[in-house]
Amino acid sequence: MRISSNTLHDQGLSAILRNQAQMLHTQQQVSTGKRILTPADDPVAAAQALDVSQADAMNTQYATNRSAAADSLSLVEGSLAQVSSIITNVRTIAVNVGSGILSDSDRVSLAAQLSSALSELQGAANATDGQGRYLFAGYQSQSQPFSSGPVGVQYNGDDGQRLIQVDSSRQMGVSVSGADVFTRIPGGNGSFVSGDSPGNNGSGLINPGSVIDPSSLTRHNYSINFSVSGGTTTYAVVDSTTNATLLSAQPYSSGDSIRFDGMDIVIEGAPVNGDKFTIAPSGDQSIFKTVQDLIDLLQTPVHAPGDSARLANGLKQGLINLDQALGSVLTQRGVIGAKLNEIDVLQSAGSNRSVQYQKTLSRLQNVDLNVAISDLTQEQLSLQAAQKSFVQISGLSLFTYL
Template sequence: MRISTNTIFEMGSGKIGDMQAAMLKTQQQISTNRRVLTPSDDPVAAAAALGVNQAMAMNDQLAVNRSNAKSALSEEESVLQSINSLLQSVKDVVVSAGSGALTDQDRQTYLTQLRSNFDELMGLANTRDSNGNYIFAGYQTSTQPFTQSATGANYNGDQGQRMLQVGTARQLSSGDSGSAVFEGGVTGNGRFVTAASTSNTGTGIVSTGSVTDLAQLTGHNYGVTFAVDATTGATTYLVTETPPPAIPATPQPYVSGQAITFGGMQFDIKGSPADGDTFSVKPSTTQSVFTTITDLIGVLSTSAVGPAGQTKLANGLATANTNIENARENISTVRTTIGTRLKEIDNLDSAGSDLKIQYTKTLNDLVGVDPVEAYSQFTQQQFTLEAARQTFMKIAGLSLFNMMN
């Protein structure tokens, strides 16, 4: 069979071109550290690698979400720590202002401090994050959550908690609403709250009290009214209930400091209540810490001259002290949940890092190249290509005239 010179050149150059293309592909595999450069190289591995890449991208996005959640929670924790310190300062004022040696004028210093504390607390409650969003406004991040009012402060946000996807099947709150933080403190002992009427003229000081039988609590309002016999001077008290019970109560003899027990509740009153003095017992409710401080300012702004004035001051300070401590406990509870969330994020970060290592290994097994094998193949292809070039040059140089010589 006769082969033309043109055919020889086409076959030789085509084969050399194929060898060059194969060597170039090996070179690309080495430089990219990938065995599968196009889906056609290994369709099954390419399809599996696509799923692994998508899982890796999701894992990376979850890591970003966890980082954002950690940043937001850490900032909130820092603010709550400042608030806790501020409320401790307020408690110190309550203790110091109760001294009987102080005059009304002396207490003006504490009033100035309390007003400053109120303004500082308002600033902390309206804290913005690095993006300019209010951190305690719930979903209303562009709305200032708290504005001052005559009774404390109005909350303008909502109850929403911004959730972030921090795991494939886990969402986590990256913050807390201002209502939960600043308005979640209870009054009294958490079950009921005792209070002296502002119109009392005696020296009766009521305690916070405690629950003796949870099953007997009715959730009703009670009043304890004192009567002093004009002849004997004996003091009695009458407990009334709203709504009224089926059987009316009867007056009971009063002894200072002796426990008063009814409806599963127990408390005592010390001192000498005057005729007609009343004390209320109501179910505990939640109260804004701003309201608590405003009420405390009102207590210190009222004259405490004389026994009756000192008694009103003592009752008011005791109520404020209890409510401030309850507000601190509520904030401590929120801080505990923040710590729990941060711990969970750390655990999810650790799991995410392990998962990323596993994904990387799986992806390398699917489309990765063995460096030793690739370099060996590349060297072999270089030698083969060079040999082919030399051979083709010799064959192309042959002619009939060379054979005749």
């Protein structure tokens, strides 16, 4: 078989170029530390590495989202802590007024303190985050949620809740509706509200009452009407919704229970003829109205026994409403605390996933440096051998021997 000189040159040169290309590829693997430089190096592993890289990128984004969610929730929790402190201070003032030793001017001074507390409370309800968004406005985060008007402080937001994707299957609310915290608060004991009539002149005091049979509650309005004749005090219980008399001419004794339609009411003191007490279904009352009612109560002078009774009854009602408001705030703080704990758990799980993703990528992409350096040395020897053999073969010619 005859082989031309051109064939010898072409094949030798091709072998050298192939060795050079392979050595360059191995050298790039060593310098980058990557086994897969192009998908052609290992199509299956390259596809797997792409999937893992995308999952790792999403995991990193979720971690960023969780940090943002934790920041927002911490701001809300801080504002709610301030609200709790304000309510506690207002309650302390109301308790001090109930001591009965304060004069009208003393109560007016305390009313001024409550006015300041009311302004501070509204300021906390209109708190914003670092980007100027209102924390308690729902979806209306660019608009001030609470504003003062002729009928008191009004809520201008909605019930929406801003959500952040904190994990692949978990969206978390990072805002709180102002209605849930400040306005949607059950009045009275949560089932009904007891109170006195503005026209009372006696010293009768009514307690908040309790439910003894929930199945008997009607959510009707009632009145307890007192009559005094010949030194004997009696009362009648009237269903104001149906105008039906439930109890009539019942003998009254201070501190005795008055029970009807699943409710238990206690009235103390000495009501006079014509005094009346009311029972109404519990409705929502904002914390702003509760504080404003206390301010109005403290600004009202006390001259007669009826005035003292109205003050005491108003303070009782105010205290129970403050307790309801504080309970509402504490409930929201508990919910936020649970969310912050959940974020900590998700962050820990996300960190573990990130480590696993990096291990998987390392296994798929990274080169074994010991093997690669050994291959590079072997390829260098092969290239040198190919170059030397090319020189020898390319020098073969018949003319050399003539």
